Amino acid sequence: EVQLLESGGGLVQPGGSLRLSCAASGFTFSSYAMSWVRQAPGKGLEWVSSISGSGVSTYYADSVKGRFTISRDNSKNTLYLQMNSLRAEDTAVYYCAKDQSTGTWQVELLFDSWGQGTLVTVSS
Amino acid sequence: DLQMTQSPSSLSASVGDRVTITCRASQGISNYLAWYQQKPGKAPKLLIYAASTLQSGVPSRFSGSGSGTVFTLTISSLQPEDVATYFCQKYNSAPPAFGQGTKVELK
Numbered sequence: 001e002v003q004l005l006e007s008g009g010g011l012v013q014p015g016g017s018l019r020l021s022c023a024a025s026g027f028t029f030s031s032y033a034m035s036w037v038r039q040a041p042g043k044g045l046e047w048v049s050s051i052s053g054s055g056v057s058t059y060y061a062d063s064v065k066g067r068f069t070i071s072r073d074n075s076k077n078t079l080y081l082q083m084n085s086l087r088a089e090d091t092a093v094y095y096c097a098k099d100q101s102t103g104t105w106q107v108e109l110l111f112d113s114w115g116q117g118t119l120v121t122v123s124s
Numbered sequence: 125d126l127q128m129t130q131s132p133s134s135l136s137a138s139v140g141d142r143v144t145i146t147c148r149a150s151q152g153i154s155n156y157l158a159w160y161q162q163k164p165g166k167a168p169k170l171l172i173y174a175a176s177t178l179q180s181g182v183p184s185r186f187s188g189s190g191s192g193t194v195f196t197l198t199i200s201s202l203q204p205e206d207v208a209t210y211f212c213q214k215y216n217s218a219p220p221a222f223g224q225g226t227k228v229e230l231k
Contacts, residue, residue: 017198044211044223044224045160045168045211046223047220061219095168100170100173104214107218109220111158111160111168111170111213112173114169115167116167
């Protein structure tokens with residue numbers, strides 16, 4: 001059974017930093033692209049970033065480009081999101097999500113498994 | 125960037141009713157369209173991909189259709205457990221984009 005467990009969320013001041021983690025199990029982690037998708041309180045879903053299974057290819061939403069960095073450690077089956085220069089508008093539940101199809105070098109962007117989410121609140 | 129627009133934004137229907145939600149893409153996306161169901165306080169769940177393929181384990185009362193720029197999600201007979209918000213998503217290329225969501229409630 002696929003399991004994705006996010007951690008690292010919390011309260012941070014504007015301009016601060018936070019690193020989210022997503023521990024994966026139940027599948028061959030290195031064979032699948034992974035993504036972060038966020039949801040502001042009471043709002044819809046917003047794609048944030050994706051990374052190929054190998055970690056070579058990364059993609060970012062314009063709203064986070066230059067501030068957020070996605071990475072993965074395939075030896076630890078863990079996905080990360082380093083978030084710097086945080087703004088109030090980054091406040092959201094952050095979900096990690098797995099691609100449905102294998103993709104060592106590319107991303108599919110079709111999400112068949114999601115974690116439970118971790119809440120990031122940016123406020124002074 | 126390509127935009128996804130859902131309608132209606134919310135609807136109220138009775139148990140057993142047929143419910144249809146529409147999703148429109150601002151540009152053609154072939155059949156690279158997925159539908160997700162999200163219940164309050166929970167993560168989204170993949171229902172349909174490739175516009176009309178039912179994800180494993182999803183009840184057959186859910187169906188999808190469309191290609192190009194107009195897509196529909198249909199619940200043939202609404203059940204109490206279907207109360208949720210439904211999102212469409214295009215995944216033909218980055219950035220993937222979601223519709224704004226359709227909240228389905230019981231009348």
